[in-house]
Amino acid sequence: MSADLTELYQQVILDHNRRPRNRGKLPAANRVAHGDNPSCGDQCSVYLRLDGDRIAEISFDGSGCAISQASASLMTTQLKGKTSAEAQSLYDQFHEIVTTGKEPEEISDIAAFAGVHTFPARIKCATLGWHAALNALKGDAAPATTESHTD
Amino acid sequence: MLDPQKIRADFPILHQLVNGKPLVYLDNGATSQKPRAVIDALVHYYERDNSNVHRGLHALSMRATDAYEGARARIATFLHAADPAEIIFTRGTTESINIVARSFGTRLKPGDVILTTEMEHHSNLVPWQQAAKAGGATLRYVPVLGANAEGGLDLAALDQLLTPQVKVFAFTHISNTLGTINPVAELCRRARAVGAITVIDAAQSVGHAPLDVQALGCDYLAFSGHKMCGPTGIGVLYGRRALLEKLAPDETGGGMVVNVTYEGATWKPAPERFEAGTPNIAGAIGLGVACDYLDALGRAAIERHDHALARLAYEKLSVLPGIRLLGPAGERGGLVSFAFPDLHAHDVVTFADEDGIALRGGHHCNQPLMRKLGLTSTTRASFYVYNTAEEIDVLVASLRRTLKFFVG
Numbered sequence: 001m002s003a004d005l006t007e008l009y010q011q012v013i014l015d016h017n018r019r020p021r022n023r024g025k026l027p028a029a030n031r032v033a034h035g036d037n038p039s040c041g042d043q044c045s046v047y048l049r050l051d052g053d054r055i056a057e058i059s060f061d062g063s064g065c066a067i068s069q070a071s072a073s074l075m076t077t078q079l080k081g082k083t084s085a086e087a088q089s090l091y092d093q094f095h096e097i098v099t100t101g102k103e104p105e106e107i108s109d110i111a112a113f114a115g116v117h118t119f120p121a122r123i124k125c126a127t128l129g130w131h132a133a134l135n136a137l138k139g140d141a142a143p144a145t146t147e148s149h150t151d
Numbered sequence: 152m153l154d155p156q157k158i159r160a161d162f163p164i165l166h167q168l169v170n171g172k173p174l175v176y177l178d179n180g181a182t183s184q185k186p187r188a189v190i191d192a193l194v195h196y197y198e199r200d201n202s203n204v205h206r207g208l209h210a211l212s213m214r215a216t217d218a219y220e221g222a223r224a225r226i227a228t229f230l231h232a233a234d235p236a237e238i239i240f241t242r243g244t245t246e247s248i249n250i251v252a253r254s255f256g257t258r259l260k261p262g263d264v265i266l267t268t269e270m271e272h273h274s275n276l277v278p279w280q281q282a283a284k285a286g287g288a289t290l291r292y293v294p295v296l297g298a299n300a301e302g303g304l305d306l307a308a309l310d311q312l313l314t315p316q317v318k319v320f321a322f323t324h325i326s327n328t329l330g331t332i333n334p335v336a337e338l339c340r341r342a343r344a345v346g347a348i349t350v351i352d353a354a355q356s357v358g359h360a361p362l363d364v365q366a367l368g369c370d371y372l373a374f375s376g377h378k379m380c381g382p383t384g385i386g387v388l389y390g391r392r393a394l395l396e397k398l399a400p401d402e403t404g405g406g407m408v409v410n411v412t413y414e415g416a417t418w419k420p421a422p423e424r425f426e427a428g429t430p431n432i433a434g435a436i437g438l439g440v441a442c443d444y445l446d447a448l449g450r451a452a453i454e455r456h457d458h459a460l461a462r463l464a465y466e467k468l469s470v471l472p473g474i475r476l477l478g479p480a481g482e483r484g485g486l487v488s489f490a491f492p493d494l495h496a497h498d499v500v501t502f503a504d505e506d507g508i509a510l511r512g513g514h515h516c517n518q519p520l521m522r523k524l525g526l527t528s529t530t531r532a533s534f535y536v537y538n539t540a541e542e543i544d545v546l547v548a549s550l551r552r553t554l555k556f557f558v559g
């Protein structure tokens with residue numbers, strides 16, 4: 001197996017793919033948004049319970065490749081307890097990682113996604129859940145679609 | 152018998168390494184590769200004959216016109232159409248179907264029915280949804296049978312579905328997702344009995360098997376050049392002449408008019424009526440050469456080769472743990488579509504790519520069928536004249552490696 005592929009499917013990603021965290025509908029959710037990747041059929045719904053501006057609870061549901069499912073799973077562990085501004089800032093870091101491969105200065109599990117940058121077709125898989133989460137935070141009822149984003 | 156090793160010499164693109172491995176191109180359902188003869192025809196046209204067609208009186212324009220109209224006649228022969236005027240050049244299958252569907256959209260009324268099937272590609276589905284909406288008509292579907300769609304179309308249900316209210320029956324010849332070969336001649340015969348117009352999506356069949364539009368008895372037939380060794384951006388709408396004469400133009404503009412005043416215009420007959428603007432001249436010429444290439448190989452031989460590879464692939468894949476194979480277990484078109492539990496098609500395709508294998512993973516423009524089968528995506532291997540039995544072994548070995556990595 002090539003170094004690129006090992007980098008793409010890091011242990012952290014495989015683990016989240018096999019044992020997704022916070023998966024399923026959130027009964028107490030007061031925000032929900034859905035994301036679609038029309039080019040491959042990946043789907044992801046993100047459920048939030050907002051307490052003021054803070055994400056008190058978060059879950060995701062959907063189907064897709066290992067990259068999209070692991071990314072959404074890991075995202076839920078990162079976003080719990082964050083404000084919308086903090087969530088946006090985390091997404092910006094994540095986007096930087098998956099598009100450039102540059103790992104963040106702080107040690108973080110999201111660095112596992114650095115390998116995605118050598119597979120441009122998979123960037124949309126990695127960002128699908130994040131787009132849905134940001135839309136849910138904005139209260140945007142329109143489904144997120146990877147095709148309307150400029151990544 | 153085709154000799155794929157000999158045929159491979161005709162396709163320059165096949166002789167390369169991908170990720171350090173010899174290219175194994177199994178994405179022919181999406182687009183086929185192009186033989187040297189087709190590539191040379193494009194170069195020759197642009198280097199020697201490039202000019203606009205139909206309107207020029209100079210030597211180059213006459214050469215270009217002769218080559219373009221020659222391609223039309225060649226394709227008419229390829230389909231065994233009664234008349235070259237029944238061949239309309241389009242951008243591809245999608246545009247061909249849209250031309251027919253839009254014309255129905257203006258003629259249908261509430262109570263009318265458009266009939267199609269549950270296995271259609273979006274290109275033979277969405278245009279009919281739009282036509283039904285435009286005319287207030289109802290869209291109905293012939294069901295697909297079996298948990299893995301192995302049973303094909305529910306022909307018994309056709310008796311109830313094919314009523315005199317059905318104005319058009321649109322169906323695929325070979326399913327791009329399932330490999331199912333539909334009994335198109337029978338479907339045309341039964342549609343004709345209730346006065347319905349038939350539209351065949353031949354995108355996956357025309358370059359893979361002998362095809363005779365008169366023997367099939369279809370009214371319209373649509374296909375793309377690029378899936379049959381031709382260039383991209385060129386396709387064909389075949390229509391029976393009597394119907395084309397009554398069909399309103401779809402796009403209007405230069406080249407399709409007889410007389411234009413400030414008040415209005417009159418239309419040329421088919422095929423020009425449907426070819427407004429400068430057509431894809433090089434594409435049409437390239438497609439004509441692709442017809443020559445395929446006929447030189449022999450389409451009956453191509454059919455035997457593709458079907459044999461698909462059966463072999465089905466058999467070899469069927470032993471992989473957990474695999475779910477879609478479509479018929481017996482005779483099938485030249486493709487196999489499959490899914491694994493807990494392993495997404497994208498991950499399969501990424502791993503195969505690492506082994507130099509080009510596969511397709513996704514919903515194959517077939518979202519409603521995927522939903523019906525409880526799937527979001529499948530992986531598809533699709534075969535053509537240059538594929539070999541050894542390449543199927545490479546595929547199976549790659550899939551075993553992927554399964555080991557993800558499933559253990």
